[in-house]
Amino acid sequence: MIQLDGSYGEGGGSLTRVALALSALTGKEFTVTNIRAGRPNPGLKAQHLHAIKALKALCNAETNDIEIGSTELHFTPGKIKGGRYEIDIGTAGSITLLLQALILPSLFAPSKVTLHIKGGTCGKWQASVDYLQNVLLPHVTKFVEKIELKILRRGYYPKGEGEVELEISPKYKIKNFDTVSSFIEEINVPRINLTTQGTLEQIKGIVNVSFELQNKNVGERIVQSAEGELKKNGVPINVRVDYTHAPSIGGEIVIWAIYSVDGDVNFDNPTRLGSSELIEQGKTSESIGKEAAEELQEELESGAAVDTYLADQLIPFMGLLPGSTITVREISNHAKTNMYVVEKFLDVRFKVEGTTIQSQKDL
Template sequence: MEPIKIDGSQGEGGGQILRTAISLSAVTGTPVEVTDIRAKRENPGLRPSHLAAVKVVADLFGARVENLQVGAEWVRFSPSAGGRFAGGPRRVDIGTAGSISLTLMAAIPAVSLSGNGLEIEITGGTDVRASPTTDYMRYVVSEAYRSAGIKFSLDVLKRGYYPKGGGIVKATIEPCSKPAPVELLNGRAVAPRITSVCSQLPKHVAERQISAALLSLEKSGIKCTNYTASFETAPSPGTSMLVYSASDFGGPFVGGDSIGEVGKRAEQVGQEAAARYLESTLAGAAVDPFLADMLVLPMCLAKGISKYRTSRVTEHLRTNLQVARQVAGCKYDIVQSPGKGEEFVITIQGNSA
């Protein structure tokens, strides 16, 4: 079978194009060839974290991968006949502070939607730039996926920040033969929660992050009484925090995360996380802009029509929808809510519909 050609420079031109393409390839058994990988980035081509994601999925599904090396600007991914799944516990070391979350974003839907379960332990960065924090994955993404029948849990054994990484996350993924379509249109008020973490820094750093976030929420008329500050071990100093609301009764599934960096005050971390949360909450969205992107892959394989409301349409989301249509053959539509300047409804008709 000739591979489907995917232009890696389309839309936002980032690594998500590759991750979505290989995940869908593994589940559907359709070979893909992704060219011009990360062409719009300062350092185009595969980076170690992208390499890790492809290797994990290829290993799990017995796929043949051509040109898999750091810096490669094209990759051909060909799943084995019948989509063989090896299964069994796994250990993966990204080898840098590369994002564990981005690797899981490729592995979780591929494994679960192939009807298989897996325990996998990944070493790398738990909370790093240009990536969802691990807490966002386990408190927001996991709950949203659960509403579609995709169940996974994450256990953070050790935090990992830039530059050393060294964080360890154990993921338990349950099988899902076919995801259920979702209708997440209700942006009803659900009390927020806050989790704030610091490593190799005084605990008051995590507490200051919380105080800043609480103040931002209060200024918008939102009260939060459920918050925790924790000190966790890590090879490098770092901080992260998450402000979120997640309900298993039709949403919302909304989160705002932020990480600490050299020269960035704890108060700024808290304000950033709160601002990202408030963007969706104040707009009445049921899904935040980043989760809207992550829902594309499972929903394009659902048997039925999915609809969800978000506060903003990112270039990541548009690009992911295009890739899903190319590989899985799904249909989609983006409609701005009538009379509302900051709400959009995403409709996806799964390829099994």
């Protein structure tokens, strides 16, 4: 059985989420102790608990008795199956962090998987559903026949109550193989190769804002500020504003840069760098747009082909595709933690040189 120390690296929830995803995919049971030991309030939070419950249904898994605050988890997976799954986090807990545990095994289910989730659509220390939709998911399309994320309702802190639906129609079905290793060898998926940026073509984005803030033109002011910072790049900028009804007042700007190589966008290995900033009390609209733009500009000027957050999310996929390589501006503690977990479940080793990460088959 695989033993994991939840205090490893940054000691957050990412370790448990990635372990759950890989356990469901590989059929390997694991135990993790010291869950979120590096956080002020250790143990499982609501979104972790709901991820575990959803995965128990998705792959007929068994666990020890767990609750919010539990610091130890024993997870024994069964076989992945398709179907529709309804998940209500019940708080503004992150929908995207929950999906971090669910997307990977769902890609290789024997039939279509539909995940209908209620919770927070953006928040602190997490990527929003807009980032997921426009920066991460383009890298996932090569694994499936179809993947579609619908944002049905925005949900901001503290009430949450946002709603999304993710539909995944698998192309490769792991049940047709004896082992994960044989499965990986047989699937005809291009390796992840993101080492140079290419040519910056355009910058796109979305500002989603509560209707209550429309009379102050919050969305437009954020866009104007961000565009003012980014216009020096000399490419088209298209950031739209979406005023929306939500149970709590809030919002966010998400922007992303799109690159081409020799005039073409590589759909197998798309180069997209993203950033985001929450709309919060005490911060002006102008400062919010400026901070998001400055964060993106830092990624653009670094020469990296993958932004810091995306690198964290791509590590498990690189484990499935040995021979993959990415360059990042900075290798985060999340990325290091994810590499530690992936190496426990898959026959792969990661090689890090400077800001380049490569996955290699463990011979």
